[in-house]
Amino acid sequence: MKKSARQLLRFSVLIFFALVFLLPIYWMLNTSFKPESDTLARPVQWWPYRPTLGNFLEVLTSPDGNLLRWLWNSVFTATMYAGFHLLFCALAAFPLARMKFRGRELWFWFILSSMMIPGVVTLIPSYILMIRLEWIDTYNAMIWPGVSDAFGVFLLRQFFLGIPRELEEAAVMDGASSLKVFLRILVPMSVPALVTLLVFSFMACWNNYTWPLFVMHGDMQTLPVGISSFSSRYNTDYGKLMAATALTAIPVIIAYVLAQRHLERGMSLSGSKE
Amino acid sequence: MKRRTVFLALLMLTAMAAFAADKVEITYLHGFTGPDRPFMESLVEKFNSSQTGIVVKTQSQPWGTTWQQLAPLVASGKAPDIVAINEDQVTGFAARGALTELTAADLKNANIAKAKFYGPLWATADYQGKSYGVPVHSVALAMYYNKYLLQKAGILNPPRTREEFLKAATAATVDKNGKHPNDATFDSTNVVTWGTGVVTGWMGGTIAYGVLRQNGADLVDKNLNAAFGDAASIEAVQFLVDLVYKYKVASPNGTEESEIAAFRQGKVAFNFNGVWMLEQYKAQDGLTFGISPVPRLGAKMDAAWGGSSHLTLPKQKAGYDAAKRAAALKFVAWLTQPENNLYWTQAGGLPTQPAVAADKSYESNMVSGLFSGLPNVYATSGYPWVGQVRGAWDAAIEASVLGKKTVTQALTDGVVEANKQIDQARKALQ
Amino acid sequence: MRREQRVNRKAGVNFERSWTPWLYLLPHALFFLGFIIFPLFFGVYISMVRWDPLRDTIPFVGAEHYWELFSKGTPQNEFFWKTLANTLGFVAVSVPLLVGSALGLANLVYKPIRGRNFFRAVFFLPGVLSVSVISILWRWMFANQAGLINVVLTEVLGGTAVAWLTTEGAAWVPIVLGTLWWSVGFNMTIYLAAIGNISRSLYEAAEMDGAGSWAQFTKITVPMLSQTTLFVTVTTVLGSFQLFGQSLLITGGGPTRSTQSVIMYITEEAFGNNQYSSAAAMAFVFGLIMLVFTAVQFWLNARDAKRVRL
DSSP states (O other): OHHHHHHHHHHHHHHHHHHHHHHHHHHHHHHHTSOHHHHTOSSOOSSOSSOOSHHHHHHHTOTTOOHHHHHHHHHHHHHHHHHHHHHHHHHHHHHHHHOBOTTHHHHHHHHHHGGGSOHHHHHHHHHHHHHHTTOTTSHHHHHSTTSSOHHHHHHHHHHHHTSOSHHHHHHHHTTOOHHHIIIIIIHHHTHHHHHHHHHHHHHHHHHOOHHHHHHOOGGGOOHHHHHHHHHHHTTTOHHHHHHHHHHHHHHHHHHHHHTHHHHHHHHHHHOOOO | OHHHHHHHHHHHHHHHHHHHHHSEEEEEEEOOOTTHHHHHHHHHHHHHHHOSSEEEEEEEOOHHHHHHHHHHHHHTTOOOSEEEEEHHHHHHHHHTTOBOOOOHHHHHHHTOOGGGSOHHHHHTTEETTEEOOEEEEEEEEEEEEEHHHHHHTTOOSOOOBHHHHHHHHHHHOEETTSOOTTSTTOOTTSEEEBSEEEEOHHHHHHHHHHHHHHTTOOSBOTTSOBOTTSHHHHHHHHHHHHHHHTSOOEEEEEOHHHHHHHHHTTOBSEEEEEGGGHHHHHTSTTOOEEEEOOOBOSSSOOOEEEEEEEEEOBOOOTTOOHHHHHHHHHHHHHHTSHHHHHHHGGGTOOOSSHHHHTOGGGTTOGGGGGGGGGGGEEOSOSSTTHHHHHHHHHHHHHHHHTTSSOHHHHHHHHHHHHHHHHHHHHHHHO | OHHHHHHHHHTTOBOTTOSHHHHHHHHHHHHHIIIIIHHHHHHHHHHTBOOOTTOSSOOBOTTHHHHHHHSTTSHHHHHHHHHHHHHHHHHHHHHHHHHHHHHHHHHHHHSOOTTHHHHHHHHHGGGGSOHHHHHHHHHHHTOTTTOHHHHIIIIISOOOOOOGGGSTTTTHHHHHHHHHHHHHHHHHHHHHHHHTTSOHHHHHHHHHTTOOHHHHIIIIIHHHTHHHHHHHHHHHHHHHHTOOHHIIIIITTOSTTTTOOHHHHHHIIIIITOOHHHHHHHHHHHHHHHHHHHHHHHHHHHHHHHHHHO
């Protein structure tokens, strides 16, 4: 009796919090389906009295910015970044976990110690480097500067170390090359860690804001930066602003629902929000 | 048969090559993206087909990109032949040596007549007595007024002076008991409609700049140091602050956005914002409004803030082809002539010259309500540290309007801060 | 010893005299040295000159940009420390909220209940959105004139509207709440994984001793999670120090710079005032202050690295 009452209380508390969490999303959708005049109506319209798709159509065909192009930029750069990040980190983690050679410890700690450099410290010099390389407003600026970090190497090295050596040693006895060992044994056994890192680095690039804000402009903007440039253009065009925001948010929300498990794991493994 | 085709094709190719060699090709970089872009592109096409000697290639990208890229481009000798630059950036680039002077001879040869443009607009791209750009695009601050609220308050015409403005704003400010600020029982915490709003942020500084100029003051002095701490400046800002705290005709804590929202909701009679708000206000159901120049809220002259874009010729590497420069000037002259400026204003800009404003096509256009103010539009320009000065000025306005500091204190502090920033900017220019 | 090595070499583990390991390391190393290590030293150089792409010669100014930060009366001195204080204030307020409510939510959804997966998903959901999306949403929610919060305050509760975005102090509310909404689910997920590792028998024993759920929470859950809490706290502190997008997009740093974060000021100095060198110097000073926390993060990772190797 007492227990079920407590259960009910806990359930109600959860429902309350869930509603609070969903409220901003509801309000975004609600605004996005209203004609602009109604977004400011008093008394407030709790749902769209005159629902319209006009905001979505206008935003998608807006001459002020190409949402679909920005979406493509984000998809392309995040995919390339995640792919190369995974490749480079996996290649580097392999010898650090599995080979004995002079300088291994030194190099590993050298890489790991770079975790102590906050991103803001290299923001200005990296930006100047982009100017020198003429990479401003090119995909290069999004893909290469962050592609080699300490976190990916650290994560994969830890995972590789946890894989038993027996299989590998047998293969080496049979004369397998190191590349074969890497591709045939280590990689297949590390799929969960690799996928987790892939998802995580995809998200990190997808959601990056500070860096692309200064190196990507106009049609080359990524979605988060593009949407914030909409927010200054449609400063008070709330319907259009919310429609654009919804168009940005909904695919991510759907992807999240589909890939929830990997994502949560990636986030909890990551230890960083950026 | 086959042979003949080949021969003909070869002939054509040679002819085309010879034809192309005669043409001067110049590049034109501008930031008119979005809805402006097709207008600019069709103008360039028209120019290219109107004559045979010059081909203009356009590149458009966001303004911010250009501000970041222009300096490295000039430094490496790869600058475009023509670049459009905005009012708040043009002096900075001129002072840093990124632009070339448009000499009197240049202008004369290209048949560009400075006197045909609005004076202050042309002067926006002047620095140390030299001209660096020709105005191609102009916007200005306007006063929007809610016709219904003014009618209800018994005001028939939009105000032109400080007294008329105060009277109208007072009449339009109504609390829930129908009382006005000049009634003893007025309740300023329960206001139904406000006369106006005094906002903070960039827009706050922009509005206040206009009143400052109306008082005959400016943000900088002759030596280009910050100078907005004098009596005329204090008086201008004090008047805006008084609208909130003394006359109680403006809602406290306004932001640019909240005032736009209130104007659209029909809860405020006067709104000051750029001419670019016109379309959004037109689209608001149930809002009947007009547009007029900013009234003379200051003591000495009519003035309002304006923004603009100017066609400039960047510095090129040694041995730059003189024919390109001549061609660039010819294109600048063509693009800024009245006929083409008239076409350009369809994209939402204002006329750059009286001849355009006088065109008949404007007679039924609401925006012409603003035109009488165009000769008195002033940009924040003429000093290479516009960003630094505006930053300190906007902050001082914000501190005054929010009651954080007295106006005198806020402006004095602002001048000190701006001058420190200017000292550093000067060092960077040496 | 010698013998062992030979065996190892035969087993393909020892690459003492081989280039092979370095070939694997090479692609990562190239970009690591080029885009992480080089910018660090390039940044030191930038911070000691007066950099401008238009100049033919770049003057060396030594420690001038650092000196400006510490000499009274310069704008850098005034605004760097002010925005640093703002950022520290944000860290001090947001970190306990982000850690505490994450633990609370994790405790609420850990035990079986109807719709548990739905609740988890909902609390984590905002975390997948980008900072610009969440900032645009919360700016709209807290808009002075027509925002939902003020609508609720006036129309539903019959109170008076609050000018959130232009009142010092109140302007922090949308930033802090928006951040909480955005990233609490991330910490919650880490806590959920950790609670799963606490032995059930501890709770069963406590239940036998008649301990209520609050006692179980404070006496078992919280102490058992202390390592996780340390990790979560450090990552949250580092995340909160990075405050940029929320300030920029929700309040624009206002009113009167009261919500401007230090990163926002650094970018203003660089991209607004064209003072790239001064901005680079500030970034270094800020980085040094953060070193206290990045070092702890490094230490936590180093400990894990060593532990696995043993």
